[in-house]
Amino acid sequence: MQWFVHVFQQYPELAIFLTLALGFAIGPLKIGKFSLGTVTAVLLVGVLIGQMKIDISPNVKSVFFLMFLFAVGYSVGPQFFRGLKKDGVPQMIFAAVVCVLCLVFPWLCGKVMGYNAGQTAGLLAGAQTISAVIGVASDTINQLGISQEEKTSMINAIPVCYAVTYLFGTAGSAWFLASVGPRLLGGLPAVRQKSKELEASMGSGDESGDPGMMPANPVISYRAFQIDNDWFSNGRTVQEVEKYLMDNNRRLFVERVRVGKQVTEVQPGTVVKKGDELVLSGRREAFAGESHLLGPEVVDDDLLHFPAEVLPVLVSRKGVGGMSVKQLRQQDYMHGIFIRSIKRADIPVPVLPDTQIDRGDVLELVGTKKAVDKAAIHIGYPDRPTNKTDMMFVGLGIVVGGLIGVLTIHIGGVPLSLSTSGGALIAGLFFGWLRSRHPTFGRIPEPALWVMNNVGLNMFIAVVGITTGPSFVDGFKQVGISLFLVGAISTLGPLLVGVLLGRYVFKFHPALTLGCTAGARTTTAALGAIQDALDSKTPALGYTVTYAVGNTLLIIWGVVIVLLMK
Numbered sequence: 001m002q003w004f005v006h007v008f009q010q011y012p013e014l015a016i017f018l019t020l021a022l023g024f025a026i027g028p029l030k031i032g033k034f035s036l037g038t039v040t041a042v043l044l045v046g047v048l049i050g051q052m053k054i055d056i057s058p059n060v061k062s063v064f065f066l067m068f069l070f071a072v073g074y075s076v077g078p079q080f081f082r083g084l085k086k087d088g089v090p091q092m093i094f095a096a097v098v099c100v101l102c103l104v105f106p107w108l109c110g111k112v113m114g115y116n117a118g119q120t121a122g123l124l125a126g127a128q129t130i131s132a133v134i135g136v137a138s139d140t141i142n143q144l145g146i147s148q149e150e151k152t153s154m155i156n157a158i159p160v161c162y163a164v165t166y167l168f169g170t171a172g173s174a175w176f177l178a179s180v181g182p183r184l185l186g187g188l189p190a191v192r193q194k195s196k197e198l199e200a201s202m203g204s205g206d207e208s209g210d211p212g213m214m215p216a217n218p219v220i221s222y223r224a225f226q227i228d229n230d231w232f233s234n235g236r237t238v239q240e241v242e243k244y245l246m247d248n249n250r251r252l253f254v255e256r257v258r259v260g261k262q263v264t265e266v267q268p269g270t271v272v273k274k275g276d277e278l279v280l281s282g283r284r285e286a287f288a289g290e291s292h293l294l295g296p297e298v299v300d301d302d303l304l305h306f307p308a309e310v311l312p313v314l315v316s317r318k319g320v321g322g323m324s325v326k327q328l329r330q331q332d333y334m335h336g337i338f339i340r341s342i343k344r345a346d347i348p349v350p351v352l353p354d355t356q357i358d359r360g361d362v363l364e365l366v367g368t369k370k371a372v373d374k375a376a377i378h379i380g381y382p383d384r385p386t387n388k389t390d391m392m393f394v395g396l397g398i399v400v401g402g403l404i405g406v407l408t409i410h411i412g413g414v415p416l417s418l419s420t421s422g423g424a425l426i427a428g429l430f431f432g433w434l435r436s437r438h439p440t441f442g443r444i445p446e447p448a449l450w451v452m453n454n455v456g457l458n459m460f461i462a463v464v465g466i467t468t469g470p471s472f473v474d475g476f477k478q479v480g481i482s483l484f485l486v487g488a489i490s491t492l493g494p495l496l497v498g499v500l501l502g503r504y505v506f507k508f509h510p511a512l513t514l515g516c517t518a519g520a521r522t523t524t525a526a527l528g529a530i531q532d533a534l535d536s537k538t539p540a541l542g543y544t545v546t547y548a549v550g551n552t553l554l555i556i557w558g559v560v561i562v563l564l565m566k
Helices: 004-008 012-026 036-053 060-084 086-113 117-127 132-141 148-184 188-201 237-247 324-329 369-379 393-406 417-436 445-479 483-503 512-522 524-533 538-542 542-566
Strands: 220-226 253-259 262-265 279-283 308-315 339-345 347-349 362-368 380-382 409-411 413-415
Touching: 004 012, 004 036, 012 036, 012 445, 036 148, 036 445, 036 483, 060 132, 060 393, 060 417, 060 445, 086 117, 086 512, 086 542, 117 132, 117 324, 117 483, 117 542, 132 148, 132 417, 132 445, 132 542, 148 188, 148 445, 148 483, 148 512, 148 524, 188 512, 188 524, 188 538, 220 237, 237 253, 237 362, 279 339, 308 369, 324 339, 347 538, 347 542, 362 369, 369 380, 393 417, 417 542, 483 512, 512 524, 512 538, 524 538, 538 542
Parallel strands: none
Antiparallel strands: 220 279, 253 262, 253 279, 308 362, 308 380, 339 347, 339 362, 409 413
């Protein structure tokens, strides 16, 4: 054991990676429906390993924390600025109000309980499940005009209070919004029914699919038929065939035709006769009972052998942003194209006819390669899979943000600055928005963004846990078990007021009220619980704008809470 302690003290990088490995292994484990979550697991493992008294340079956590904050801003930037538009303003104001409540409740609790700035910052971070506050608050405490001993004591208290309050902050939020929230809005059956009515009012036809999964019954199908309907006796053009199918409530497109032994690509004027074979593309339900309109289905490998593509397209064309899915489908360039999914700030949005498309959204298009390529040009930028990250863009963004963050102004003798962490977040917001407007540069592939978000944050948390490990137990004894109850109050207070504001003041649809409240608190786990409870994806429509605002303001509160407590 002494040998292990000596090795980890001499090579602290090994201790960091051991913390990550164990934290990522323990975090997802569930007891019933409860799990620690990766961040909390990494912190607690770090505290345990930190009992070996391992010294790690604070620069290590700073590097990964800046990377994490830039990635957060980059992800939500398009939606943050989109919220400034007229239709997004109510949700943006709602999110700002909820975020202020998320600051006020921990601040009042901290004052009543006599907590110092570090303890209150940890309460804010855990109760509102915003791990980044740990780093931002620590940077702010380091700028205070107090002794180094006081700074160290406050900074070491942050992860202690975070760990105590985070568990209920996550599980309690999901429980409240999925179980209590609907009761405050008229009862679960009524809210579920209203969610279904909202879906019906927006149309039907969710074409979304889970990334990385191949459904056993594909959403989009390509099938071949031999024509034997007398309607085709005198020959019909492809354009007439598609109208004929549309008039029979089937949105199907003719992709290829076999005349005799010759397989040809089709044009609108291509003539199809009785006895010919053709390939149709469309959603699987559109094929139900179509044989009486055309003829029997056939298996023709040669006819069905042609390239089809699933292509993510970043919406950047001004005319497309603001369209509904239905309006986009009606464009000439969408002929033969289907929208499989929509992602907004990495959050799946239901694909319904009246779903509004925003600039910065990623649409997953399905169709023949030629048709998809044509549609992509009119919609925005084809975001084809790549493993290359524009590191010049990332590096420059963090540097520019950091330089802005270190600028200090003095108000009443108190130095105020965003710090490098706050500057990196703001830069990420701007650079993410810039990428949505000019998508030819600044690409960060989804796997790389995952690494920056998850590895960046957890590397920071691992170092925090290891370095504060020796003082963690003493800190826990100091705050006591009462902190758990204080954390529950700080978690539930903003959620309760937020749901009531959504219903009585902002008068949102019940499903959107729950989605907006979850988004303002940036609790994705709660969004999933809400959608499961309502059996509907519509709450996601209220999640994205409020999530962007919440992810920004709640992190900045790490600066504000320290100054308020000072």
